[in-house]
Amino acid sequence: xxxxxxxxxxxxxxxxxxxxxxxxxxxxxxxxxxxxxxxxxxxxxxxxxxxxxxxxxxxxxxxxxxxxxxxxxxxxxxxxxxxxxxxxxxxxxxxxxxxxxxxxxxxxxxxxxxxxxxxxxxxxxxxxxxxxxxxxxxxxxxxxxxxxxxxxxxxxxxxxxxxxxxxxxxxxxxxxxxxxxxxxxxxxxxxxxxxxxxxxxxxxxxxxxxxxxxxxxxxxxxxxxxxxxxxxxxxxxxxxxxxxxxxxxxxxxxxxxxxxxxxxxxxxxxxxxxxxxxxxxxxxxxxxxxxxxxxxxxxxxxxx
Amino acid sequence: xxxxxxxxxxxxxxxxxxxxxxxxxxxxxxxxxxxxxxxxxxxxxxxxxxxxxxxxxxxxxxxxxxxxxxxxxxxxxxxxxxxxxxxxxxxxxxxxxxxxxxxxxxxxxxxxxxxxxxxxxxxxxxxxxxxxxxxxxxxxxxxxxxxxxxxxxxxxxxxxxxxxxxxxxxxxxxxxxxxxxxxxxxxxxxxxxxxxxxxxxxxxxxxxxxxxxxxxxxxxxxxxxxxxxxxxxxxxxxxxxxxxxxxxxxxxxxxxxxxxxxxxxxxxxxxxxxxxxxxxxxxxxxxxxxxxxxxxxxxxxxxxxxxxxxxxxxxxxxxxxxxxxx
Numbered sequence: 201x202x203x204x205x206x207x208x209x210x211x212x213x214x215x216x217x218x219x220x221x222x223x224x225x226x227x228x229x230x231x232x233x234x235x236x237x238x239x240x241x242x243x244x245x246x247x248x249x250x251x252x253x254x255x256x257x258x259x260x261x262x263x264x265x266x267x268x269x270x271x272x273x274x275x276x277x278x279x280x281x282x283x284x285x286x287x288x289x290x291x292x293x294x295x296x297x298x299x300x301x302x303x304x305x306x307x308x309x310x311x312x313x314x315x316x317x318x319x320x321x322x323x324x325x326x327x328x329x330x331x332x333x334x335x336x337x338x339x340x341x342x343x344x345x346x347x348x349x350x351x352x353x354x355x356x357x358x359x360x361x362x363x364x365x366x367x368x369x370x371x372x373x374x375x376x377x378x379x380x381x382x383x384x385x386x387x388x389x390x391x392x393x394x395x396x397x398x399x400x401x402x403x404x405x406x407x408x409x410x411x412x413x414x415x416x417x418x419x420x421x422x423x424x425x426x427x428x429x430x431x432x433x434x435x436x437x438x439x440x441x442x443x444x445x446x447x448x449x450x451x452x453x454x455x456x457x458x459x460x461x462x463x464x465x466x467x468x469x470x471x472x473x474x475x476x477x478x479x480x481x482x483x484x485x486x487x488x489x490x491x492x493x494x495x496x497x498x499x500x501x502x503x504x
Numbered sequence: 505x506x507x508x509x510x511x512x513x514x515x516x517x518x519x520x521x522x523x524x525x526x527x528x529x530x531x532x533x534x535x536x537x538x539x540x541x542x543x544x545x546x547x548x549x550x551x552x553x554x555x556x557x558x559x560x561x562x563x564x565x566x567x568x569x570x571x572x573x574x575x576x577x578x579x580x581x582x583x584x585x586x587x588x589x590x591x592x593x594x595x596x597x598x599x600x601x602x603x604x605x606x607x608x609x610x611x612x613x614x615x616x617x618x619x620x621x622x623x624x625x626x627x628x629x630x631x632x633x634x635x636x637x638x639x640x641x642x643x644x645x646x647x648x649x650x651x652x653x654x655x656x657x658x659x660x661x662x663x664x665x666x667x668x669x670x671x672x673x674x675x676x677x678x679x680x681x682x683x684x685x686x687x688x689x690x691x692x693x694x695x696x697x698x699x700x701x702x703x704x705x706x707x708x709x710x711x712x713x714x715x716x717x718x719x720x721x722x723x724x725x726x727x728x729x730x731x732x733x734x735x736x737x738x739x740x741x742x743x744x745x746x747x748x749x750x751x752x753x754x755x756x757x758x759x760x761x762x763x764x765x766x767x768x769x770x771x772x773x774x775x776x777x778x779x780x781x782x783x784x785x786x787x788x789x790x791x792x793x794x795x796x797x798x799x800x801x802x803x804x805x806x807x808x809x810x811x812x813x814x815x816x817x818x819x820x821x822x823x824x825x826x827x828x829x830x
Contacts, residue, residue: 275806278779288742288771291751328750343548345560347764349752371752372772383810384717384769409809448750460739462778466786467801 222361222394224321228306228421230254231398250419253301257377259479260472263489266380272410273488277470279379282454282463291328291448293350295373297382297405299326300390300419306399313337321356321363328448334365341368348384363392375405375415380489383409397423413491535824538722539815540564540582540612540713541761547588549595552764553756554706555681559592563612567710567758569703570597571681575628577620578605578701578710578758579613586619590628600626600634603680605687606641606667607712608698609648609727613760617665636668642689643670644697648727690714690737694721694760696728698737702744709744710758715770717762720804720811720821721777731781731825738774745770776807784822788829795826 230250252258263276283289294302304326310318324331330350341353348371356365367388375382386407393400402418405411465471477484482502492498540563547561559566563582566589568575575597581589593601604621606614617639625634646667652660676687683705690698694713701710713722714737723729745755747767757765783803787793793801802808804818812818 271806271809278806288767289751291747291749292768293750293752343550343560345548345550345558345565345763347756347766348769350750350768371768381806384772385810450747450751460742460774460778462775464775464779464782466783467805 223310224363224392224394224399225308225310227424228308228325228399229424230303230305231420231422250301253377254303257302259476260378261470261474261487262378262476263376263380263493264482264487265494266376266489267411267413267415267491267494268380268489269410269412272381272407273490274467275381275410276379276489277467277473278464279381280463280465281379285453286461286463287450287452290453291450292373293328293330294326294377295330295350295382296332296352296354296367296370296388297373297375297386297403297407297415298377299330299350300401300403301417302377303327304419304421305424306401306421332367334363341366352388354390361393365390365392375407375411381410383407385409399423413494535725535827536820537724537726537824538719538820540610540722541718541813541815543582543585543612545585547585547592549592550764552706552708552758554703554708555683556703556706556708556758557596558758558764559589562589562592563615564610564713564760565710565758565762566592566616567701567708568593568596569681569683569685569706570599571683572599573681574599574602574626576603576605576680576685577601579607579712580604580616580620582612583615586616589616590620590623594628598629600632601628601637602626602635604637604639605699605701606639606645607701607710607714607760608695609641609645610694610713610722610724610760613712614645614649614661614665617667618662621668622664638669639667640669640671640676640687641667642697642699643672644695644728646670648697688740690733690740692728692730692733693723693737694727694729694734695724700737700741700744707755708758709741709755711741711760713760714738715741715757715765715773716760717765717769717773718759718811719761719813719816720780720807720818722760722816723821723824725824725827731777731784731828735774735777735781738770738777741770742767742774776811780804780807784825784829788826795823798822798826 268276306323306325308321308323311320313319319337321334322331323334332351332354334354334356336356339355341355346369348369350371350373352367352370354365354367356363367390370384370386372384373382374380382405386405388403388405390401390403399421400418405415474484477487486493486502543563544561547559550558552558555569555571557568559568562585564579566581567578575593577593601620601623621637621639625632626637649661649666654660674689678685683703686702688700688702690700698712698714714734716722721731721734723731723734745757745767748754751768753766755767757770759765780803787798787801787803799819799822808818
C-alpha cells in the first residue's frame with residue numbers, strides 16, 4: 201500500500217513537473233522577421249497571418265470571414281473611425297474578445313497560495329493593458345450585477361498541458377479593429393498552449409447579440425527570455441517615458457463646436473463600402489462578412 | 505394653520521397639474537409607455553465603492569449610502585419587496601434610515617416607499633422611535649403621485665408612499681455622513697420629474713431610469729418624458745462621470761436596471777441613443793416616412809437583440825417617439 205502511494209506521489213510529481221514545463225509564465229513577444237525560433241537564428245517569421253492586425257490595423261469594411269449577423273453588420277457599417285478622436289472613446293482598451301489579435305506582447309505571472317499552488321495568473325501586455333487575471337482556485341463568476349471590464353472576469357483550469365479559460369463580464373467592444381462589434385453579453389473561451397518557445401493562444405467568442413456562429417482566432421507568440429524591452433510596430437514601448445500602452449488621458453483630438461458628438465454613418469452612407477472589394481476583385485458582399493464567408497467553399501462559390 | 509394653507513395650495517396645484525396631465529394625455533394617449541423589466545425576486549447586495557452599496561433584484565436598482573449619521577436610500581424597489589429590502593439594508597448598516605430619494609415616478613422605484621418611509625424612527629431593526637424619514641423627489645413626482653386616481657376615483661398611490669420633500673430647484677446639495685451629495689433634476693428624460701443622485705466622496709452616480717443597461721431608453725411621454733431629454737440627461741451624466749486611467753472605473757454609475765456601470769458603459773448607451781435619434785430624424789423628418797414605414801426601416805438595428813424586450817419592444821419605442829419628430 202505504501203509502495204503504491206509512493207508511486208502515486210512520484211507520478212503526481214512527474215505530472216506537476218510536466219505541467220511546469222508547459223507553463224505559460226514569462227515574457228512573450230510577437231514573432232517578427234529574424235526572430236530566433238527554437239535557437240535557430242535562421243528562422244524568419246514575420247507578421248504574415250496577422251500583419252494588418254498587429255500593426256496599423258485592418259482595412260475599413262473588411263469583415264470577410266467574420267460570422268457577424270445582421271445586427272453586427274449594421275453596427276459595423278455605422279462605425280466611423282473619427283470616434284477614436286472623441287474624448288469619451290480615445291482611451292478605450294482593446295477588449296478580451298480582440299486583444300491578442302491586435303498589438304500585444306504578453307507578460308504572464310503566476311501567484312501562489314501558502315502551499316505554493318497557483319491560485320491565479322495575471323496577463324498583461326495587450327494594447328492599453330486590459331490586464332487579465334485568470335483565477336485558478338475554482339471560484340464562481342461574479343453576480344450579473346457586477347461591473348464589466350475590458351478584460352472581463354476569467355477562470356481557468358489545466359487540461360492535458362493546455363490552459364483553458366472562460367471570460368465573462370466583458371465590456372462592449374469589438375472583435376476586429378475596424379468597428380466590428382462585440383457586446384457585453386459575449387463569452388470568450390481561450391486556450392493557451394505552449395510548444396517549446398512558442399505560445400499559441402486560441403480564442404472562441406460566443407456573442408448572442410452580434411454573431412451567428414462562434415468566432416475563432418489564434419495568435420502565436422515567441423518567448424522573450426530577457427524580457428520585453430521594446431514594443432513592435434513603431435509605437436513607444438511600455439517602459440519608455442511616454443507610456444503609450446499604459447496611460448491615456450481622455451482629451452479631445454479634434455476641436456468641435458458641440459461638446460458631445462458621436463461620429464457615425466447613417467445606413468447606406470458609409471463611403472468606404474466597396475473600396476476593399478474593388479481592390480481585391482471580389483463582390484462587395486464578400487467584404488461584408490457573415491458565417492458563410494469563413495469557409496473555403498465560399499471561395500469556390502465566388503468563382504462560380 | 506400652516507398645514508391647512510399648505511394643503512390648500514397643494515390641492516390647487518394638484519388640480520392644475522391634473523388638468524395639465526389630462527391635456528397632455530390627449531396627445532399621448534396612443535403612445536405606448538415603457539413597462540419595466542421582469543423582476544428576478546432574488547435580492548443581492550453589492551458594495552459599489554466608498555460608502556455606497558447596490559441592492560439589486562427587487563425591481564429597480566436601489567442605492568444605499570451608509571455612515572455614522574444613518575442611511576440614505578435612493579429608490580425603494582418594486583411593490584411587495586419591502587421586507588426583503590429592509591433586511592438587505594440592515595445587512596449593510598444598523599443605523600436608521602434618514603433619507604429616501606425617489607429618482608422618478610416609476611413603479612419599480614417607488615414600490616417600497618410605504619414600508620420603508622414609515623419605519624418607526626427609520627430603524628430597520630423594527631424597534632424604536634425617532635425622527636421620520638425624509639422622502640425627497642423632484643416636485644413633479646410628488647404632484648403626480650398625489651393626484652393619480654384609478655378609473656373608480658381611488659388613489660393609486662397611498663398617501664404614506666408620497667414624497668415628503670418635493671424640490672423644484674435645478675439642483676440640490678446636502679452633506680450626509682460627511683459626504684457631499686448632489687440631487688440633480690434632469691428635465692423631460694424618462695419623465696418630467698427625474699433626479700440623478702451623485703455621491704461625490706464615494707464617486708458614485710445613481711441614474712434611475714434615465715439610464716439602464718437592460719432596455720432601449722425608457723421614455724414615458726404621459727409623464728413628460730422625451731428622447732431628446734433622455735439624450736441630454738445622458739450627456740449631463742457624462743459631464744459628471746470621470747473614468748480612471750484607460751477608460752475603466754473611476755466614477756461608477758448605478759443604473760435604474762442592470763449591472764453596475766462606469767463611464768465607458770454609459771458612453772456605449774449614449775452613443776446608441778444618439779445614433780438611433782439621428783436615424784429617426786432622417787427617416788421621419790427628412791424622408792417623411794409614416795410610422796409603419798419607419799418600423800419597416802428598422803432604425804434600431806444593431807441594438808434590437810440587446811435592448812428590445814417584450815415589455816418595451818423596438819416597435820413600441822418607435823411608436824412612442826415618432827411624434828417627437830413631427
